[in-house]
Amino acid sequence: xxxxxxxxxxxxxxxxxxxxxxxxxxxxxxxxxxxxxxxxxxxxxxxxxxxxxxxxxxxxxxxxxxxxxxxxxxxxxxxxxxxxxxxxxxxxxxxxxxxxxxxxxxxxxxxxxxxxxxxxxxxxxxxxxxxxxxxxxxxxxxxxxxxxxxxxxxxxxxxxxxxxxxxxxxxxxxxxxxxxxxxxxxxxxxxxxxxxxxxxxxxxxxxxxxxxxxxxxxxxxxxxxxxxxxxxxxxxxxxxxxxxxxxxxxxxxxxxxxxxxxxxxxxxxxxxxxxxxxxxxxxxxxxxxxxxxxxxxxxxxxxxxxxxxxxxxxxxxxxxxxxxxxxxxxxxxxxxxxxxxxxxxxxxxxxxxxxxxxxxxxxxxxxxxxxxxxxxxxxxxxxxxxxxxxxxxxxxxxxxxxxxxxxxxxxxxxxxxxxxx
Numbered sequence: 001x002x003x004x005x006x007x008x009x010x011x012x013x014x015x016x017x018x019x020x021x022x023x024x025x026x027x028x029x030x031x032x033x034x035x036x037x038x039x040x041x042x043x044x045x046x047x048x049x050x051x052x053x054x055x056x057x058x059x060x061x062x063x064x065x066x067x068x069x070x071x072x073x074x075x076x077x078x079x080x081x082x083x084x085x086x087x088x089x090x091x092x093x094x095x096x097x098x099x100x101x102x103x104x105x106x107x108x109x110x111x112x113x114x115x116x117x118x119x120x121x122x123x124x125x126x127x128x129x130x131x132x133x134x135x136x137x138x139x140x141x142x143x144x145x146x147x148x149x150x151x152x153x154x155x156x157x158x159x160x161x162x163x164x165x166x167x168x169x170x171x172x173x174x175x176x177x178x179x180x181x182x183x184x185x186x187x188x189x190x191x192x193x194x195x196x197x198x199x200x201x202x203x204x205x206x207x208x209x210x211x212x213x214x215x216x217x218x219x220x221x222x223x224x225x226x227x228x229x230x231x232x233x234x235x236x237x238x239x240x241x242x243x244x245x246x247x248x249x250x251x252x253x254x255x256x257x258x259x260x261x262x263x264x265x266x267x268x269x270x271x272x273x274x275x276x277x278x279x280x281x282x283x284x285x286x287x288x289x290x291x292x293x294x295x296x297x298x299x300x301x302x303x304x305x306x307x308x309x310x311x312x313x314x315x316x317x318x319x320x321x322x323x324x325x326x327x328x329x330x331x332x333x334x335x336x337x338x339x340x341x342x343x344x345x346x347x348x349x350x351x352x353x354x355x356x357x358x359x360x361x362x363x364x365x366x367x368x369x370x371x372x373x374x375x376x377x378x379x380x381x382x383x384x385x386x387x388x389x390x391x392x393x394x395x396x397x398x399x400x401x402x403x404x405x406x407x408x409x410x411x412x413x414x415x416x417x418x419x420x421x
Contacts (some may be wrong), residue, residue, distance in 0.1 A: 045076050391408060
């Protein structure tokens, strides 16, 4: 139960006397406004945002604490400030001196980048009215509070009210607003899940602290493509953009080893080659285990069940371990066929050819279905030196003048016969 304060209800005298400042108009009479965007100069961030920062937009950047949200925002805002834009960076978690220390380490230095260490929403709004910045960053929205509510900072009512008033000012003035939000394991406590419907763009920072790679993923974008990703590498000088993520993820790939498959994944409009590894081992302790990292646990169990029923490969007394190398999470239908191939490869101890990529969706009947944009996936694979591809037979019809050796299959059984017989 969360206590919330509400204004007193309107009296009978005032009901029905309010006049809208924007009366209804025919859609044909509304004038179009050019899509003005501010390019940060960091191509990976501009890609995820759909080409740059849109004036008057509200962007939510969410992720685990310490994943790199503040770092990437400070770097991108410094790049905008270098172009002559006035930026207001509101730090509710660090003092101005601490922010300056982090900025010095990142090499950010500009007179147009203004730092305000404040947690009171009323003071923040006053400063915004005085300075009239082009872009405002609130780091983080859970630390800001309004005096109109008695609840503690970070509560659902405070987060929603603070975000709502900041977004309202952003729409009125044309100022772009970035809100930083921390998430819990389920992402539902007074954080991004409360704000997702209020903002224009939602970006999630993903990554494993054991790896240096970070992925900025757009899950909602009113001004661009969703599921677009930007890839970064965490270094001492901050986050450095990765222009060729396929080369990075495959740089240490073992050759002629069973259980490993290369997948040409499509993240938004960008094809990325990822390495899927599977290990199937005998179970010596009763109930078998299904462990996965970067892949949905239910998908692994589903593909194991399909292969048992439709192909005749038994996993009932086997432990299954699946991993996407680099701490990347993959959730698209093209993963199904590579997952089945990797499981069979590990069980049979038969490697998949090192110059081959695999992609395709698999159904519960063991059939292999076509997937979207196969030409983009194969173009990236060819650029990285791969010569062969195992793919759905239905995708072969749209692939013409392709110089790779393409093998089309219509079922998982047919794919296993091609590779391991």
